[in-house]
Amino acid sequence: xxxxxxIIVLVLAVVVIGVSVxxxxxxxxxxxxxxxxxxDEKWAQVEQELQRRYDLIPRVVNASRIYMEYEGSxxxxxxxxxxxxxxxxxxxxxDEVNNATGSLESALSNFIIxxxxxxxxxxxxxxxxxxxxxxxxxxxxxxxxxRFNEAVRDYNSARRSFPVNLWSEGWGFExxxxxxxxxxxxxxxxxxx
Numbered sequence: 001x002x003x004x005x006x007i008i009v010l011v012l013a014v015v016v017i018g019v020s021v022x023x024x025x026x027x028x029x030x031x032x033x034x035x036x037x038x039x040d041e042k043w044a045q046v047e048q049e050l051q052r053r054y055d056l057i058p059r060v061v062n063a064s065r066i067y068m069e070y071e072g073s074x075x076x077x078x079x080x081x082x083x084x085x086x087x088x089x090x091x092x093x094x095d096e097v098n099n100a101t102g103s104l105e106s107a108l109s110n111f112i113i114x115x116x117x118x119x120x121x122x123x124x125x126x127x128x129x130x131x132x133x134x135x136x137x138x139x140x141x142x143x144x145x146x147r148f149n150e151a152v153r154d155y156n157s158a159r160r161s162f163p164v165n166l167w168s169e170g171w172g173f174e175x176x177x178x179x180x181x182x183x184x185x186x187x188x189x190x191x192x193x
Contacts, residue, residue, distance in 0.1 A: 028164040032173050035155040039176050042148040046179070047089065049141040050101060056137060057082050057108075060130045078107045094177065108134070145179045152176045 057078060085100040112131070155176055159168045 024163065025167070028158075028167075029171060031158060032155070032164065032168060032171065035151070035158050036173060036176075038151045039148070039155050042144070042151040043094075045144045046141065046148050047097075049137060049144050050085070050089070050097075053104075053134070053137045053141065054082060054085060056130070056134055060111075060134055063130055078104070078111055081107050094179075098180065105138075108138075149178050152178050 061078060081100065081104040085097070085104050088096040088100040158164060159173050159175065
């Protein structure tokens, strides 16, 4: 009778262990799917805010043209960089988007400096409102980039954690790259005095 109970206990232990392993296996797959989708969703949020800025820039530029006579080099640069950014978004390459975004941000800094040199332009209610909107958009972009990097961190951490790391690559879950600032972004813009 003791042997019979011992066999039953062993079979139950094997079943419980087997069910636990299967639960961890499929639970970790589902968790990686959710985290991977979160990374995609966060990047879509970054793109949404970049699109918002892309759509806002022509309004700021056109309103500025009404209020100032300027040789237009900064405005032309912004327009060109905006087109390059749009092409990068269409291409879908994160590095190209990051590079185009960095160039556009630098040009916008120069544009803001130029506006500050024109008191009548700064005093314009239209320009002021658009600049506030543009600054708010820049803050949103920064926030969404931070959220994207947090989602990438969570995904990569889950993907590399034991025991998920044993099978995550076999499932096709590759490491995601963080959003990185362009080279030189750590330096403040050169403001002529």
